[in-house]
Amino acid sequence: MGTTAFVGKVALAGLPPLGGFLAEWLLLQDWLTTPRVFATPSNLLLPLAAALFALTAALAAYVMVKFYAMTFLGRPREPRLVHARDAGPDERWGLGVLAVLAAILGLAPGAVLAFLARPAASVLAPATALATGSAWTVTFGATGASYAPLPLLAGAGVLVLALAAVRRLTGASARAPVVRPLWACGSPPPGPRAQDTSEGFGQPIRRVFAPFFAVSREIPDADDPRPRYAVRVSDRLETLLYAPLPGLIDRLTRPAARLQQGRLAVYLGITLGTLVLLLLGIRWL
Amino acid sequence: MSAALLLLARGVAALAIPAAAAPLFLGWIGQCRAWLLNRRGPGVLQPYRDLARLFTKGRTCPEGAHALFRLNPAVQWVAAVLAAGLLPAFVARPPLDRAGDAIALVGLLAAARVVAVLAALDPAPPFGGLGARRTLLVGFLSEPALLLVLMTAALTAGTTSLTGLVHALTARPPALTPGLAFAAVAFLMVLLAENARLPVDNPETHLELTMIREALVLEYAGADLALLEWAGAVKFLVFALLGLALFVPWVFPAPGAGPARVALALLLTAAALALLGALVAFVEGASAKLRLFRVPAFLTTAFLVATIGLLVRLVPGP
Numbered sequence: 001m002g003t004t005a006f007v008g009k010v011a012l013a014g015l016p017p018l019g020g021f022l023a024e025w026l027l028l029q030d031w032l033t034t035p036r037v038f039a040t041p042s043n044l045l046l047p048l049a050a051a052l053f054a055l056t057a058a059l060a061a062y063v064m065v066k067f068y069a070m071t072f073l074g075r076p077r078e079p080r081l082v083h084a085r086d087a088g089p090d091e092r093w094g095l096g097v098l099a100v101l102a103a104i105l106g107l108a109p110g111a112v113l114a115f116l117a118r119p120a121a122s123v124l125a126p127a128t129a130l131a132t133g134s135a136w137t138v139t140f141g142a143t144g145a146s147y148a149p150l151p152l153l154a155g156a157g158v159l160v161l162a163l164a165a166v167r168r169l170t171g172a173s174a175r176a177p178v179v180r181p182l183w184a185c186g187s188p189p190p191g192p193r194a195q196d197t198s199e200g201f202g203q204p205i206r207r208v209f210a211p212f213f214a215v216s217r218e219i220p221d222a223d224d225p226r227p228r229y230a231v232r233v234s235d236r237l238e239t240l241l242y243a244p245l246p247g248l249i250d251r252l253t254r255p256a257a258r259l260q261q262g263r264l265a266v267y268l269g270i271t272l273g274t275l276v277l278l279l280l281g282i283r284w285l
Numbered sequence: 286m287s288a289a290l291l292l293l294a295r296g297v298a299a300l301a302i303p304a305a306a307a308p309l310f311l312g313w314i315g316q317c318r319a320w321l322l323n324r325r326g327p328g329v330l331q332p333y334r335d336l337a338r339l340f341t342k343g344r345t346c347p348e349g350a351h352a353l354f355r356l357n358p359a360v361q362w363v364a365a366v367l368a369a370g371l372l373p374a375f376v377a378r379p380p381l382d383r384a385g386d387a388i389a390l391v392g393l394l395a396a397a398r399v400v401a402v403l404a405a406l407d408p409a410p411p412f413g414g415l416g417a418r419r420t421l422l423v424g425f426l427s428e429p430a431l432l433l434v435l436m437t438a439a440l441t442a443g444t445t446s447l448t449g450l451v452h453a454l455t456a457r458p459p460a461l462t463p464g465l466a467f468a469a470v471a472f473l474m475v476l477l478a479e480n481a482r483l484p485v486d487n488p489e490t491h492l493e494l495t496m497i498r499e500a501l502v503l504e505y506a507g508a509d510l511a512l513l514e515w516a517g518a519v520k521f522l523v524f525a526l527l528g529l530a531l532f533v534p535w536v537f538p539a540p541g542a543g544p545a546r547v548a549l550a551l552l553l554t555a556a557a558l559a560l561l562g563a564l565v566a567f568v569e570g571a572s573a574k575l576r577l578f579r580v581p582a583f584l585t586t587a588f589l590v591a592t593i594g595l596l597v598r599l600v601p602g603p
Binding site for chain 1: 296300343344345346347348349353355359362363364366367370381383384385386388389392393395396399402403406407408409410411412414417418419421422424425426428429430431432433435436439440444445446449493503504507508509578581588592595596599
């Protein structure tokens with residue numbers, strides 16, 4: 001299960017060689033090398049949009065690392081997780097298919113793009129540059145920048161073979177690594193609670209983006225007999241913009257509820273009145 | 286047949302020369318710092334001696350670590366050397382150039398960083414989590430700044446392919462425009478942040494609570510640690526060569542040049558790297574390490590400087 005989650009995580013985080021990076025690469029190619037950035041003043045925002053996009057992609061990598069590390073790595077963080085079992089074969093097959101598809105999307109970019117070329121061309125403006133290339137490479141327009149994940153993997157494979165050959169030649173492969181307790185800089189062996197939890201791992205994001213969050217903290221005193229730490233984080237934009245909307249809609253539609261009397265005569269009267277008004281309106285127009 | 290052999294030789298050279306030269310670059314920076322402090326210094330070959338010493342020691346592995354932890358040093362080394370192989374620094378047209386451009390290079394280094402972070406979290410160490418959080422914090426704040434600098438260069442050259450960038454930027458007259466100056470300052474700040482140098486991170490610290498990158502390699506020993514240190518040196522050289530490619534691309538060998546021109550280009554590249562190393566040593570020696578909570582401000586400043594550079598470059602001049 002960890003392997004399929006790893007594949008999904010790498011793809012979502014926009015890391016090469018999988019599909020998320022391909023999407024990022026195509027977007028950045030279009031934004032970075034477009035000549036139309038000089039066309040109108042508002043297009044000067046394009047480079048800033050590209051930078052914000054890079055920030056989003058890097059944050060996505062952060063969050064994916066948090067997800068994978070908190071779920072699959074380290075020691076069980078709660079007592080009941082000690083007895084957790086891996087998923088059964090049915091779940092593994094289902095998610096495995098998705099992982100294989102994510103891998104194909106990333107490793108054969110040209111084939112996927114050729115598949116999508118006709119529908120894309122039918123909805124985009126005719127002069128839009130589209131990425132082309134063979135099944136294993138994708139080239140962007142006339143600039144000549146290209147990205148081919150399989151040759152990169154082949155190069156990586158060559159380097160791995162070189163490392164293995166050197167290791168075999170110098171006899172280092174005969175010496176397996178010695179297994180020993182965690183070093184932790186000589187501190188006493190830490191328990192499972194010394195690891196990062198999900199909230200703890202996200203602390204840098206809360207600190208950097210503090211203006212966007214409303215954080216309420218409960219931190220006990222040093223001599224509190226039953227210390228309790230609690231943090232409540234809420235999104236300021238959600239509280240300001242989105243939360244009032246249901247109340248507003250409710251207030252606007254409340255007068256309409258007064259028409260719902262439950263008596264048939266009233267409903268028929270309303271229908272007749274609306275019909276008369278519509279006919280008069282059409283005559284008048 | 287001979288064309289294939291030539292291609293193979295170019296590929297091997299593009300990968301092997303940066304890998305072999307990276308510790309020399311680090312040694313030069315260390316020697317410059319020693320001179321600035323009025324000391325004799327250990328010599329520029331000291332990193333080679335350190336690596337040789339580490340390779341003779343045995344490797345260890347903490348209990349409960351899985352394949353991710355064990356494979357991490359090899360992954361880091363392979364990713365760094367592969368990224369170096371994409372640059373047209375020592376070979377005019379590296380064979381892997383069609384496989385990746387500048388964005389792919391940044392993505393490759395980001396993927397290596399994620400694997401390093403995950404491997405640090407694998408055996409559940411207390412300081413591994415600390416190093417992981419901090420590395421990702423520095424990473425996600427420096428990527429937009431790096432991207433803006435790349436964008437400034439790419440909008441000038443019209444491409445993000447590395448050989449295309451070098452070719453187009455060489456064709457322009459070598460003048461230091463204000464936009465380029467701002468972008469160079471931003472790139473220097475990102476270079477210091479991404480490679481764990483002062484003022485963002487002290488590479489020689491032994492205090493765990495001040496570590497950012499060191500905390501990721503605490504649990505490794507012997508040949509594993511040697512590979513990780515070597516990978517760090519290669520990554521630093523990759524960033525330095527990327528900086529040279531963006532700002533002084535005419536030191537690189539042009540495609541189709543004769544052996545004399547190539548030798549001259551290699552000398553110029555070495556001289557440019559030496560100057561850059563001296564500059565980095567000066568900046569490191571003149572700064573104190575930043576408080577961790579000041580690092581986002583440092584990187585946001587780099588982002589703003591890069592934005593200024595981009596806008597100054599984009600606004601049409603007289």
